[in-house]
Amino acid sequence: MSGQSKVSPLAPTSFPEIPPVDGVRFATGAAGIRYKGRTDVMLALLDKGTEVAGVFTKSKCASAPVDWCRAQLGRGKARALVVNSGNANAFTGKTGAKAVKRTAELAAAAAGLRANDVFIASTGVIGEPLDAEKFVGVFETLVSEAAPNGLFGAAKAIMTTDTFPKVATARASIGGVEVTIAGMAKGAGMIAPDMATMLSFIFTDAPIAADVLQKLLDKGVEPSFNAVTVDGDTSTSDTLLFFATGAAAKRGAPRIDKASDRRLKDFREALDNVLRDLAFQVVRDGEGARKFVSITVEGAVNRKSAKVIARSIANSPLVKTAIAGEDANWGRVVMAVGKAGEPAERDQLAIWFGDIRVAHKGLRDPAYDEEKVAALMRLPEIAVRVDLGLGEGEATVYTCDLTKEYVEINGDYRS
Amino acid sequence: MSGQSKVSPLAPTSFPEIPPVDGVRFATGAAGIRYKGRTDVMLALLDKGTEVAGVFTKSKCASAPVDWCRAQLGRGKARALVVNSGNANAFTGKTGAKAVKRTAELAAAAAGLRANDVFIASTGVIGEPLDAEKFVGVFETLVSEAAPNGLFGAAKAIMTTDTFPKVATARASIGGVEVTIAGMAKGAGMIAPDMATMLSFIFTDAPIAADVLQKLLDKGVEPSFNAVTVDGDTSTSDTLLFFATGAAAKRGAPRIDKASDRRLKDFREALDNVLRDLAFQVVRDGEGARKFVSITVEGAVNRKSAKVIARSIANSPLVKTAIAGEDANWGRVVMAVGKAGEPAERDQLAIWFGDIRVAHKGLRDPAYDEEKVAALMRLPEIAVRVDLGLGEGEATVYTCDLTKEYVEINGDYRS
Numbered sequence: 001m002s003g004q005s006k007v008s009p010l011a012p013t014s015f016p017e018i019p020p021v022d023g024v025r026f027a028t029g030a031a032g033i034r035y036k037g038r039t040d041v042m043l044a045l046l047d048k049g050t051e052v053a054g055v056f057t058k059s060k061c062a063s064a065p066v067d068w069c070r071a072q073l074g075r076g077k078a079r080a081l082v083v084n085s086g087n088a089n090a091f092t093g094k095t096g097a098k099a100v101k102r103t104a105e106l107a108a109a110a111a112g113l114r115a116n117d118v119f120i121a122s123t124g125v126i127g128e129p130l131d132a133e134k135f136v137g138v139f140e141t142l143v144s145e146a147a148p149n150g151l152f153g154a155a156k157a158i159m160t161t162d163t164f165p166k167v168a169t170a171r172a173s174i175g176g177v178e179v180t181i182a183g184m185a186k187g188a189g190m191i192a193p194d195m196a197t198m199l200s201f202i203f204t205d206a207p208i209a210a211d212v213l214q215k216l217l218d219k220g221v222e223p224s225f226n227a228v229t230v231d232g233d234t235s236t237s238d239t240l241l242f243f244a245t246g247a248a249a250k251r252g253a254p255r256i257d258k259a260s261d262r263r264l265k266d267f268r269e270a271l272d273n274v275l276r277d278l279a280f281q282v283v284r285d286g287e288g289a290r291k292f293v294s295i296t297v298e299g300a301v302n303r304k305s306a307k308v309i310a311r312s313i314a315n316s317p318l319v320k321t322a323i324a325g326e327d328a329n330w331g332r333v334v335m336a337v338g339k340a341g342e343p344a345e346r347d348q349l350a351i352w353f354g355d356i357r358v359a360h361k362g363l364r365d366p367a368y369d370e371e372k373v374a375a376l377m378r379l380p381e382i383a384v385r386v387d388l389g390l391g392e393g394e395a396t397v398y399t400c401d402l403t404k405e406y407v408e409i410n411g412d413y414r415s
Numbered sequence: 416m417s418g419q420s421k422v423s424p425l426a427p428t429s430f431p432e433i434p435p436v437d438g439v440r441f442a443t444g445a446a447g448i449r450y451k452g453r454t455d456v457m458l459a460l461l462d463k464g465t466e467v468a469g470v471f472t473k474s475k476c477a478s479a480p481v482d483w484c485r486a487q488l489g490r491g492k493a494r495a496l497v498v499n500s501g502n503a504n505a506f507t508g509k510t511g512a513k514a515v516k517r518t519a520e521l522a523a524a525a526a527g528l529r530a531n532d533v534f535i536a537s538t539g540v541i542g543e544p545l546d547a548e549k550f551v552g553v554f555e556t557l558v559s560e561a562a563p564n565g566l567f568g569a570a571k572a573i574m575t576t577d578t579f580p581k582v583a584t585a586r587a588s589i590g591g592v593e594v595t596i597a598g599m600a601k602g603a604g605m606i607a608p609d610m611a612t613m614l615s616f617i618f619t620d621a622p623i624a625a626d627v628l629q630k631l632l633d634k635g636v637e638p639s640f641n642a643v644t645v646d647g648d649t650s651t652s653d654t655l656l657f658f659a660t661g662a663a664a665k666r667g668a669p670r671i672d673k674a675s676d677r678r679l680k681d682f683r684e685a686l687d688n689v690l691r692d693l694a695f696q697v698v699r700d701g702e703g704a705r706k707f708v709s710i711t712v713e714g715a716v717n718r719k720s721a722k723v724i725a726r727s728i729a730n731s732p733l734v735k736t737a738i739a740g741e742d743a744n745w746g747r748v749v750m751a752v753g754k755a756g757e758p759a760e761r762d763q764l765a766i767w768f769g770d771i772r773v774a775h776k777g778l779r780d781p782a783y784d785e786e787k788v789a790a791l792m793r794l795p796e797i798a799v800r801v802d803l804g805l806g807e808g809e810a811t812v813y814t815c816d817l818t819k820e821y822v823e824i825n826g827d828y829r830s
Contacts, residue, residue, distance in 0.1 A: 364506075404819040
């Protein structure tokens with residue numbers, strides 16, 4: 001597991017101070033699921049009245065915890081979140097479903113809740129039965145230790161192949177009352193040596209109804225988590241949960257029951273910032289990544305088409321290896337546009353690396369200076385822009401380069 | 416260009432003797448398009464009456480030669496084929512279209528043909544204007560030197576990053592008369608450092624009408640060229656042309672005007688073998704490849720669905736790096752099934768590596784022996800099989816592993 005000890009060169013240089021979110025308490029423990037000498041389970045206790053929304057992997061082979069969360073989500077209520085690392089409880093059949101239920105029951109018993117109030121996520125190895133009995137006695141301690149300031153520790157407990165914990169926070173005003181948003185994510189992309197998982201959990205004290213949370217989340221994930229890719233591989237366990245305790249109501253924050261409520265404007269922006277911040281951190285921790293790459297496609301027939309093309313470029317091994325090699329190989333960008341299957345006119349295409357136009361009207365731009373482009377390609381952040389010249393559709397996708405370290409990390413894992 | 420001097424470890428240990436195809440003559444020359452000290456242009460002269468069929472890249476950014484061939488194909492007639500390496504004449508706008516036309520005119524003038532009778536394919540760097548004037552005087556020599564036994568030399572002249580020339584041949588009987596099929600291919604997958612191209616040209620002396628050739632080809636490419644992938648990247652220049660000179664009619668071979676003609680049975684099988692042989696050689700020369708991998712999906716709702724899932728597995732960087740690491744990581748196969756977006760039932764899935772069942776009914780197969788699987792994974796050819804347990808749909812896709820050499824070759828190219 002050669003690549004894991006080193007922190008990603010794209011890691012943030014400092015972590016933000018995470019304020020407590022009124023109505024949420026965290027605790028972490030070591031249940032010995034797989035790792036020794038480190039925390040591997042986190043519990044978040046949520047005050048009564050907490051509402052919840054979520055989005056999940058579109059995989060047809062979703063993990064047992066994803067099935068569980070989907071089933072509980074209909075009620076829109078949550079009182080606790082349990083997340084373990086070391087075992088994803090995926091492809092574990094009926095045994096897996098039983099293990100999730102047993103975990104929820106154990107946590108519920110320790111916290112005086114109903115099992116249905118407990119949301120569960122798991123990350124780690126797949127295909128291995130998760131032994132929920134390892135949690136016996138663990139949750140009692142976690143409940144007694146749970147404290148408002150534990151989000152950063154919780155973010156650490158759910159790491160698998162991550163090289164740094166991923167946290168983000170923002171403040172927003174709803175009806176003149178300040179509320180807090182804080183969240184965490186884990187995942188080295190959609191991918192990891194252990195077939196890991198993108199997990200993210202966002203908490204706020206704002207009093208917002210579950211269906212409004214869901215709408216905010218559905219919209220918010222599009223330019224953030226749904227716009228990042230490390231290698232196009234989708235986990236069976238991807239989970240994003242958004243909890244609103246409503247505790248800010250005590251301080252006068254109005255309850256929001258409609259997504260169209262204008263008082264949500266500031267909150268929506270703050271949430272979108274947190275989502276984007278966390279999603280970008282996932283890319284920055286992409287396995288073997290040395291470059292953070294944004295791919296913007298404009299001039300497409302519509303936004304959906306722009307995103308398909310941007311994703312085709314972002315997932316192309318040839319584009320990603322060229323960027324790893326600091327090579328402004330726009331021919332491979334053309335190739336990736338061409339193979340996307342979306343409307344594109346070869347003789348209308350223009351391509352930029354940074355602000356340097358390298359191709360124009362279906363030809364290499366005769367004015368471009370290879371020296372300047374080479375200097376630009378040595379930077380840790382690379383912006384690629386493609387103008388299709390057909391319409392108004394625009395989308396940006398974020399990715400990283402494809403390096404030998406990626407192959408090393410993913411080829412060496414089980415040996 | 417570190418990976419290119421070494422011949423692929425999956426290369427064939429010997430080459431077949433390629434018999435002449437009655438009605439076809441080959442010549443090669445050095446036009447100095449890009450390389451020095453090697454042949455970079457081939458000419459095939461085809462007897463009067465030769466019929467032709469073709470399939471091309473689905474890229475929306477097809478190269479100028481692909482546009483040219485598509486335009487000529489409607490008539491179903493061909494008298495010459497010119498292929499150059501060193502420059503793909505792709506993303507070269509109107510200049511590119513002019514260069515193709517000029518190349519065809521030069522070849523036609525030298526051979527006493529019309530430009531419309533000349534088919535053209537180009538492979539090599541893209542975005543650079545192709546200077547057709549380099550062919551001035553070249554074709555005259557090629558026409559005078561053209562000889563029936565030149566196919567192997569021609570296969571060498573069109574190599575770019577290939578580590579070995581790819582040729583195949585077969586005999587078939589039509590109405591009791593023996594006919595010959597011989598062909599060549601180039602390409603290190605859909606991909607190459609220079610954004611290269613899969614090109615393949617098949618020749619036969621059988622008297623078969625162009626629309627029948629087209630039907631044979633359309634069907635034949637499905638389990639061969641359309642079933643191989645190195646990295647899922649599709650070239651702007653992929654071209655497969657199939658020429659039938661009809662010269663065997665002199666020896667009594669009946670002319671075939673209908674695809675349903677029963678006398679085609681043996682020929683169809685022989686053609687399919689040649690197509691598969693050439694397509695597999697392309698995979699065996701996949702950049703950095705050390706393993707030849709077949710992915711069979713069965714039990715899908717239909718054949719199309721099976722192929723989408725097989726391709727999702729074959730193109731997954733996580734599956735390909737695991738195989739490079741000789742790791743029977745079936746969890747990643749589950750992931751790739753799940754992300755394909757096709758009907759799949761987690762709890763029905765069974766997965767084999769070779770003949771060892773590693774997963775069954777949504778669970779790790781308790782009986783499987785990790786030692787035996789590990790031994791199997793060290794072999795140069797790996798067969799992965801997935802049974803979805805839903806229907807009768809079945810498809811096989813062929814690919815190679817994803818190694819550090821792939822990243823090295825594709826990241827180092829322009830530096």
